[in-house]
Amino acid sequence: MLATPISTPAKGWSRIWSRRNRYYLIAFLFVLPALINFTVFRYLPILAALRASLYQYSLLGGFGDFVGLDQYQAILSDSFFRNSLWVTLKFTIYKVPLQVLFSLILALFLARENLGTAFVRSAVFTPVVTSVIVVSVLWSMMYHSQLGLINSLLSIVGVPPQAFLSNPDRALPALTAMMIWKDVGFSMIILMAGLKGIPVVYREAAVVDGAKPWEVLWHITLPLLRRVMMFVMVTQTIFSFQVFVPVYAMTRGGPLERTKAVVYYIYQYGFLFQDMGTASAMSIVTLIILLVVSVGQMRLFRSDVSY
Amino acid sequence: MSILDNVAGNLAASTPGSSTELRRATWRGRLQMAVLIVVYVVMFLAFTIPFFWMFFGSIREEAEIFANLYPFTWKTILPIKWSLKNYLDIFGISDDGQKFGLQFQRFLGNSFLVSAGVVLSSLFFNTLAAYFFARLRFPLKNVLLVFVIATMLVPFQATIVPLYIVVDALGMANSYNGLIFPWYASPFVIFALMQFMRDIPTDLDEAAVMDGANLFHILWRVIVPLSIPGIITMALLEFQFIWNLFYWPLILISSPQLQMIQVAIATQTTQTQTFWGRTFAGSVTASLPVIVLFLFLQRYYVQGIALTGLKG
Numbered sequence: 001m002l003a004t005p006i007s008t009p010a011k012g013w014s015r016i017w018s019r020r021n022r023y024y025l026i027a028f029l030f031v032l033p034a035l036i037n038f039t040v041f042r043y044l045p046i047l048a049a050l051r052a053s054l055y056q057y058s059l060l061g062g063f064g065d066f067v068g069l070d071q072y073q074a075i076l077s078d079s080f081f082r083n084s085l086w087v088t089l090k091f092t093i094y095k096v097p098l099q100v101l102f103s104l105i106l107a108l109f110l111a112r113e114n115l116g117t118a119f120v121r122s123a124v125f126t127p128v129v130t131s132v133i134v135v136s137v138l139w140s141m142m143y144h145s146q147l148g149l150i151n152s153l154l155s156i157v158g159v160p161p162q163a164f165l166s167n168p169d170r171a172l173p174a175l176t177a178m179m180i181w182k183d184v185g186f187s188m189i190i191l192m193a194g195l196k197g198i199p200v201v202y203r204e205a206a207v208v209d210g211a212k213p214w215e216v217l218w219h220i221t222l223p224l225l226r227r228v229m230m231f232v233m234v235t236q237t238i239f240s241f242q243v244f245v246p247v248y249a250m251t252r253g254g255p256l257e258r259t260k261a262v263v264y265y266i267y268q269y270g271f272l273f274q275d276m277g278t279a280s281a282m283s284i285v286t287l288i289i290l291l292v293v294s295v296g297q298m299r300l301f302r303s304d305v306s307y
Numbered sequence: 308m309s310i311l312d313n314v315a316g317n318l319a320a321s322t323p324g325s326s327t328e329l330r331r332a333t334w335r336g337r338l339q340m341a342v343l344i345v346v347y348v349v350m351f352l353a354f355t356i357p358f359f360w361m362f363f364g365s366i367r368e369e370a371e372i373f374a375n376l377y378p379f380t381w382k383t384i385l386p387i388k389w390s391l392k393n394y395l396d397i398f399g400i401s402d403d404g405q406k407f408g409l410q411f412q413r414f415l416g417n418s419f420l421v422s423a424g425v426v427l428s429s430l431f432f433n434t435l436a437a438y439f440f441a442r443l444r445f446p447l448k449n450v451l452l453v454f455v456i457a458t459m460l461v462p463f464q465a466t467i468v469p470l471y472i473v474v475d476a477l478g479m480a481n482s483y484n485g486l487i488f489p490w491y492a493s494p495f496v497i498f499a500l501m502q503f504m505r506d507i508p509t510d511l512d513e514a515a516v517m518d519g520a521n522l523f524h525i526l527w528r529v530i531v532p533l534s535i536p537g538i539i540t541m542a543l544l545e546f547q548f549i550w551n552l553f554y555w556p557l558i559l560i561s562s563p564q565l566q567m568i569q570v571a572i573a574t575q576t577t578q579t580q581t582f583w584g585r586t587f588a589g590s591v592t593a594s595l596p597v598i599v600l601f602l603f604l605q606r607y608y609v610q611g612i613a614l615t616g617l618k619g
Binding site: 023024026027028030031033034035037038040041042043044045046048049052059116117119120122123124125126127129130131132133134137138139141142147149151152153155156181185186189190192193238241242243244245248249262263266267270271276279280283286287290291294 | 343373377454458471602608
């Protein structure tokens with residue numbers, strides 16, 4: 001701490017303008033721009049949405065009547081909103097466990113350093129750096145029922161052309177498969193970092209004690225990797241719950257509402273139906289769900305053992 | 308089985324035995340190697356074939372894409388007749404491009420402008436904030452840190468409509484400002500840079516204080532030069548985040564003149580549904596900057612993701 005001169009009862013001004021306070025003021029200026037950003041662009045929107053959700057509100061018409069919690073009541077009894085939550089949940093449940101499993105296999109398989117793994121790692125990571133919209137546009141062409149690359153590949157094994165995105169039962173799995181393909185490299189990198197973080201001595205000790213490679217994997221590596229896997233699970237759950245771009249670019253929520261994820265439904269309400277009040281209420285509900293999920297998952301984290 | 312052995316081999320080094328075992332091992336080793344190479348090639352193709360299809364589809368005549376689809380041969384992917392027409396179209400150079408009013412150079416320019424704005428401003432402000440949290444004294448600093456970290460919990464896509472309400476009220480809808488301002492600070496970047504700066508020995512800046520250097524001087528002369536790897540990493544992640552942004556420009560920008568390239572691809576494909584060649588060319592144009600950067604600076608990317616664990 002900088003010493004504060006316990007001055008004689010000086011004038012108020014010089015006490016405020018002490019050397020320490022001057023230091024604090026300058027220090028605060030370093031963080032101020034960031035604080036302003038977070039206040040205006042991260043916290044204020046939530047307050048604005050809370051307010052908008054209590055009014056009839058559209059972008060063109062501005063604020064209308066105060067309606068209280070009516071819009072919350074309306075969306076909670078709206079079967080389309082419930083459907084969108086269900087679709088989102090299904091997408092998340094399909095995607096996250098499979099993605100973690102695949103990325104774990106890839107991470108274990110590609111951990112060894114050689115030319116082959118270097119090439120494959122770059123390849124696996126290329127979809128991660130490409131934008132979701134490019135991937136979505138590209139895959140909607142690949143999924144095309146007549147002209148798609150996937151049907152061309154299937155024709156090698158004699159499968160006739162299939163509909164993917166226009167088939168109600170296949171559209172959501174098709175989106176999920178694509179998003180796993182896109183994101184698997186991302187979680188792979190985190191798991192690889194986790195693998196590198198495990199002290200080698202543990203594995204060596206087990207090998208010296210005569211453990212089979214599979215026993216080492218099952219009893220040493222995986223338990224020590226649990227924390228990192230949990231982390232990947234949590235973050236991917238949050239990401240997946242907010243899926244928007246593939247729905248927008250590939251199916252527009254169809255066929256038969258089977259892919260209408262909640263963020264897309266909010267977009268529709270706010271920008272296509274011009275009903276910002278309802279869209280805000282839905283955003284708040286989604287926000288609360290996500291906060292509950294992340295806080296719950298973080299408590300699971302904390303109870304875990306570290307090494 | 309040999310694949311599984313390879314996985315296990317990563318976890319425990321095997322010990323060579325007697326000479327007969329060794330000979331069998333080399334024979335098995337060769338087979339293993341062959342299988343391994345096949346697996347590598349299959350994995351490589353699984354992740355790259357869509358990109359090859361896209362890239363080669365953009366430099367061939369459009370009719371060719373469809374004509375060679377069945378049966379699947381090398382011609383399905385690789386062009387027989389090369390052509391740059393798709394690119395001439397999307398950049399509005401050819402007659403067809405002019406007819407459709409395509410001008411991807413405009414969208415490309417917008418994306419570069421916005422990305423430069425976000426990357427530069429966010430590097431500046433995030434570095435200042437990270438320096439504050441890592442090295443400066445302040446009452447209730449931990450409360451401020453919680454205030455910053457808690458924003459990580461605000462889900463980005465789910466709160467875009469509320470963000471739009473605020474940005475619209477600030478009069479920044481449909482403008483470059485609206486594309487840049489919300490992203491000039493990021494909790495993830497602050498957190499990552501903070502970790503980085505904490506590891507720099509404190510005697511360096513204490514020495515600078517004795518020299519009478521002020522705080523900004525210490526940051527600029529001592530901390531920033533030592534944080535360059537971290538700063539490059541964060542710049543890359545920021546660039547990738549902002550370049551690939553879709554939902555935000557989609558709702559914020561209403562005049563095509565200001566639109567960013569990722570949104571342009573989506574709107575161009577709905578307008579020109581049947582023009583696959585142009586869609587391919589547009590997608591290649593939109594992806595090239597990030598993919599090229601990634602291939603050259605892969606190490607930083609990987610570090611950055613392992614460090615922050617999150618995008619953007």
